[in-house]
Amino acid sequence: MVRHTATSVVTIDRFIIDQESRQPKASGELSGILYDLVVAAKMISNKVRSAGLADIIGAAGTENIQGEVQQKLDLFANDTIVKAMDHGGRLCAMASEEEADIIPIPQGFKHGKYLLLFDPLDGSSNIDVNVPVGTIFSVLKKEGEPGPGTTRDMLQAGHRQVAAGYVIYGSSTMMVYTTGQGAHGFTLDPSIGEFLLSHPNIKTPEHGRYLSVNDAYEQHWEEPVRALMRRYRGLDGKRDAMNVRYVGSMVSDFHRNLLGGGLFAYPANAKNPLGKLRLMYECNPLAFICEQAGGAATDGTQRILDVQPTELHQRTPVFIGSRGDVAIAQEMLAR
Ligand code: P6P
Secondary structure, eight states: OOOOOOOOOOBHHHHHHHHHHTOTTOOSHHHHHHHHHHHHHHHHHHHHHHTTTTTTOSEEEEEOTTSOEEEHHHHHHHHHHHHHHTTSSSEEEEEETTOSSOEEOOTTSOOOSEEEEEEEEETGGGGGGTOOEEEEEEEEEOOSSOSSOOHHHHOOOGGGOSEEEEEEESSSEEEEEESSSOEEEEEEETTTTEEEEEETTOOOOSSOSEEEOOGGGGGGSOHHHHHHHHHHTTTTSSSOOOEEOOOSOHHHHHHHHHHHOEEEEEOOOSSOBTBSSBIIIIIHHHHHHHHHTTOEEEOSSSBGGGOOOSSTTOBOOEEEEOHHHHHHHHHHHOO
């Protein structure tokens, strides 16, 4: 007789409902935002997977606020998220890496109390060489009076996030998110179009195997950063060398390190005095997830989630991953 070991199949929608039921004051609006983000993730995943076949590979020719050439898939991902989110009545404004100003909720649509910030397709320069890319999102709550959200409403420290997550379009499409009740991973089963719980309550190891940094900038780092990287590489004899893994797609590097343990670093350098990565919709959401998984994230002087933003697209140096490895950065850079 074949014994079937019961394995519970939990869809992301079911998980979202279960998590909401544990929050007595939950109105269901945050769950609604997550549902809509799941739909957008499926649509972007579908397009990313067929990008090599359809005519959406390659630069769209336009530039985003960062002066970076926008890939066509960037624009598709951006528009997909905006269209999936703008009419649900739960948001009062959005902000995207691809758009200079905030994205208002169109006239005629109900304004909710939440703010959504996102990087629609991080690492998009890797698209046409088939390196995994990702979507990153952060949800804040508007303080004060209800009504249309403003840039000022968005300038909140990362510890005020109510939800954060990313989608990685890799060998499979995965969505990892948190609402402050742990970090949980879901893998898309394309045969049924459902994200299924595959990585409940992710915990990242205290010390990691992997170091993800672009050391082409070594000559532009300050000496404490160079000493820190020598430590991670075991060159000062104080610890074993970490394996370097760097694909140039933050979501991919972060996700591998989250599951296997490791540290992702994008330090300030003489060319980028505040580093390259954005605080509000890259570092803050990933830091929230990382802390929920038992990891940590610092800018070298303070916890990423405590940084008080002053601009929507501001950049920050970042050292994020296994708590013990981040502690070394804090110790060596605070000197
Ligand atoms: P560099 C992609 O452009 C990105 O924003 C991140 O996804 C990635 O980690 C980083 O930039 C790579 O930057 O300077 O090493 O090429």
